[in-house]
Amino acid sequence: MKFTKVEPAYTTKDGCRLVWEGENEDDTDTVILNKNELESLVEILKKDVSGKIHLEDLASSIMVNSDVTQFDLQGHRPLEADTFDLQKKVLEFAKIPHQPKYVHISSKEFYPSVWIRKEQKDERSDFSPKRTPQKPSLLQAILSSKPEKTSKTQSETDIFRIFSTRRSTRKFKKSKVEDWKIDKILAAADTAPTAGNFQGLKIFYVKNSSTKEALVEAANKQPYVNAPLVLVFCMDPERVKLKFPQDILDKFSLQDATLAAAYAQIAAAGLGLSSIWIGMLDEKKVQTILGTELKPSSILCIGYPEKKRPPKSRRKLKELIEVIE
Numbered sequence: 001m002k003f004t005k006v007e008p009a010y011t012t013k014d015g016c017r018l019v020w021e022g023e024n025e026d027d028t029d030t031v032i033l034n035k036n037e038l039e040s041l042v043e044i045l046k047k048d049v050s051g052k053i054h055l056e057d058l059a060s061s062i063m064v065n066s067d068v069t070q071f072d073l074q075g076h077r078p079l080e081a082d083t084f085d086l087q088k089k090v091l092e093f094a095k096i097p098h099q100p101k102y103v104h105i106s107s108k109e110f111y112p113s114v115w116i117r118k119e120q121k122d123e124r125s126d127f128s129p130k131r132t133p134q135k136p137s138l139l140q141a142i143l144s145s146k147p148e149k150t151s152k153t154q155s156e157t158d159i160f161r162i163f164s165t166r167r168s169t170r171k172f173k174k175s176k177v178e179d180w181k182i183d184k185i186l187a188a189a190d191t192a193p194t195a196g197n198f199q200g201l202k203i204f205y206v207k208n209s210s211t212k213e214a215l216v217e218a219a220n221k222q223p224y225v226n227a228p229l230v231l232v233f234c235m236d237p238e239r240v241k242l243k244f245p246q247d248i249l250d251k252f253s254l255q256d257a258t259l260a261a262a263y264a265q266i267a268a269a270g271l272g273l274s275s276i277w278i279g280m281l282d283e284k285k286v287q288t289i290l291g292t293e294l295k296p297s298s299i300l301c302i303g304y305p306e307k308k309r310p311p312k313s314r315r316k317l318k319e320l321i322e323v324i325e
């Protein structure tokens with residue numbers, strides 16, 4: 001994989017994403033730097049010296065050497081970039097205003113008929129969503145498997161551990177959610193798939209306490225909506241530039257917003273937080289409170305739980321899944 005570009009971060013407007021690309025479009029890796037991390041990197045690269053940056057998760061670091069810069073990041077394979085190339089791209093990025101990506105719609109009537117313009121040149125890149133091959137044996141394995149006790153050696157952030165231990169909370173501690181955790185939750189929401197990759201959603205990150213109080217009222221007076229971290233997921237069907245009937249585009253944007261909220265909820269659980277999903281809300285009231293035309297699909301309220309509780313039980317997997325042979 002080769003370091004290719006620096007992009008604006010979607011989550012912290014002053015941070016960035018460093019992108020590595022491989023031989024095909026699935027073979028990429030992205031490192032998200034927050035404002036402080038980017039500033040530290042810019043400082044070292046400006047001075048043209050070696051240096052080490054410890055990232056906010058306290059486990060990852062970037063080592064800038066004169067020839068090669070090494071990225072030793074938790075959850076990533078080791079990444080490298082040519083320091084000269086990195087210096088050029090990062091310093092250029094830090095100087096210029098960030099341009100949005102333009103989406104073009106071709107005259108083709110069939111799906112997919114869109115492509116994303118690359119930042120610099122007006123090159124076309126085919127947009128071809130790939131189907132993940134289904135392995136019938138996986139479902140069989142799940143259906144026939146016996147419940148297992150969570151292994152003590154399993155990592156705290158093992159995705160299956162997070163799924164199997166997550167539990168909603170309606171009573172939060174007053175403590176703040178750390179900024180780096182908020183960044184990670186928003187970045188996780190941003191990784192959710194969206195219809196045609198048009199990101200038909202918008203997330204409102206509500207910091208203001210009187211706005212939170214107003215949202216309590218708009219959510220059927222559910223008091224826990226006034227949580228340390230409040231995210232409102234809204235549908236933005238206008239962003240979905242696909243030639244389909246409006247009801248399909250609306251449905252896509254509802255799914256986009258819902259999936260992003262689900263990703264954020266799982267990320268929060270992985271960071272030791274808990275959450276409550278709020279679907280019982282008055283759309284019009286929420287729109288007025290947020291000053292938006294976009295319809296809200298859910299509010300995700302996040303914080304540290306007062307009490308850690310075991311997950312709720314579910315019906316048997318065999319009852320949930322019907323296998324069509």
Ligand SMILES: Cc1cc2nc3c(=O)[nH]c(=O)nc-3n(C[C@H](O)[C@H](O)[C@H](O)COP(=O)(O)O)c2cc1C
Nearest residue numbers: 166167168169170222276277278279280281311312
């Ligand atoms: C679509 C949806 C809407 C929900 N709306 C509310 C709500 O308005 N208020 C609330 O207290 N919980 C709400 N919940 C949370 C569920 O009650 C909770 O997820 C469920 O009881 C399962 O518990 P668990 O998340 O701990 O597994 C909602 C969950 C979903 C998925």
